[in-house]
Amino acid sequence: MLVEQPPASVPDFAALRGCWQPVAYAHALGDAPLRVRLLGEDLVLWRDSAGVPHALRDLCIHRGTALSLGRVIGDRLMCPYHGWQYGSDGICKLIPQLADPTRVPGKARVDAFTCLERFGMLWVAMEEPRYALPSIPEFDDPDWIVVRAGPYAWNADASRQLENFTDFGHFPWVHPGLLGDPERPVVPDYSVRPDGHILYYDVVRPEAPNSDDFPVFANETSVAPERRSRYQLHLPYTILLRLGWGGEKGMVYFFSSQPVDEDHCIGYVTIARNYDREQPDSVLQDFEDTIFNQDQLVVESQRPERVPFDLAAEMHLKFDAVAIEYRKAMRAEGLAKRA
Ligand code: FES
Numbered sequence: 621m622l623v624e625q626p627p628a629s630v631p632d633f634a635a636l637r638g639c640w641q642p643v644a645y646a647h648a649l650g651d652a653p654l655r656v657r658l659l660g661e662d663l664v665l666w667r668d669s670a671g672v673p674h675a676l677r678d679l680c681i682h683r684g685t686a687l688s689l690g691r692v693i694g695d696r697l698m699c700p701y702h703g704w705q706y707g708s709d710g711i712c713k714l715i716p717q718l719a720d721p722t723r724v725p726g727k728a729r730v731d732a733f734t735c736l737e738r739f740g741m742l743w744v745a746m747e748e749p750r751y752a753l754p755s756i757p758e759f760d761d762p763d764w765i766v767v768r769a770g771p772y773a774w775n776a777d778a779s780r781q782l783e784n785f786t787d788f789g790h791f792p793w794v795h796p797g798l799l800g801d802p803e804r805p806v807v808p809d810y811s812v813r814p815d816g817h818i819l820y821y822d823v824v825r826p827e828a829p830n831s832d833d834f835p836v837f838a839n840e841t842s843v844a845p846e847r848r849s850r851y852q853l854h855l856p857y858t859i860l861l862r863l864g865w866g867g868e869k870g871m872v873y874f875f876s877s878q879p880v881d882e883d884h885c886i887g888y889v890t891i892a893r894n895y896d897r898e899q900p901d902s903v904l905q906d907f908e909d910t911i912f913n914q915d916q917l918v919v920e921s922q923r924p925e926r927v928p929f930d931l932a933a934e935m936h937l938k939f940d941a942v943a944i945e946y947r948k949a950m951r952a953e954g955l956a957k958r959a
Pocket residue numbers: 680681682683684685699700701702703704
């Protein structure tokens with residue numbers, strides 16, 4: 621009889637609080653506050669009068685009401701129940717029921733978290749962030765077109781969604797004709813260079829024919845260009861991928877997964893390219909929707925739901941080198957711990 625073993629090491633939510641995590645596309649946060657969930661906690665995002673985003677715990681100290689149901693008044697977030705107003709520092713500045721509404725007791729405050737708008741996304745670090753976000757100059761370069769796809773909400777832990785993005789062996793099987801060819805399933809040799817919280821690896825991918833439905837790749841020439849993919853995996857859940865076609869044409873894939881809780885995540889995909897300027901965004905978005913839907917079915921079936929970070933768990937072959945190094949690095953950086 622098969623006995624299901626509990627995973628020996630799992631993502632350490634306490635440690636992950638000290639990392640930048642994506643919580644929304646920036647365009648999703650307008651004038652109204654927005655509830656998001658991160659590492660098992662509900663947060664409210666809101667913009668002050670200058671449009672600067674802030675993140676607070678989504679729980680009024682007075683009666684536990686969700687502040688995300690309230691509204692923004694100038695530079696304060698007002699609770700919907702009794703109108704208490706909180707500043708971006710989480711301190712309550714005004715209690716309308718008091719004779720002097722500004723004589724607020726010191727206890728009247730909620731947790732405030734560091735929030736940042738970068739790459740068209742909103743990021744939160746629940747504690748002092750230990751790593752910087754990657755540098756992606758292409759996103760600020762007017763020669764590059766930026767397209768956002770998703771977000772992709774899955775019933776899986778962010779570690780599984782991240783590993784799926786790093787997994788070369790599945791391309792011909794899960795994405796035949798789109799990312800791989802079942803006639804050529806052998807994964808090219810590659811090596812991973814770990815450097816602290818970043819794993820670097822390059823792959824020259826076997827040529828997959830462009831599909832007529834999704835003509836996203838730039839190889840219209842008869843001589844197949846070298847498809848070199850240069851990856852940076854930034855712990856815990858972010859991947860920066862630069863695709864070259866052997867010439868000036870390039871593409872940047874930026875993927876990051878929001879650890880919602882132990883079995884939910886949301887993936888954000890931002891793609892930039894310096895060619896095909898006329899192509900409508902929907903071409904890449906439809907392509908990514910197709911790819912992510914194919915992956916979702918497989919990844920949501922994985923057990924355990926969270927990546928088991930001990931190398932004795934699951935079975936690794938040479939072409940799984942990224943997963944091996946990812947699991948090692950997550951433990952070495954203290955981002956995974958014994959369950
Ligand atoms: S519950 Fe928020 S002001 Fe009363």
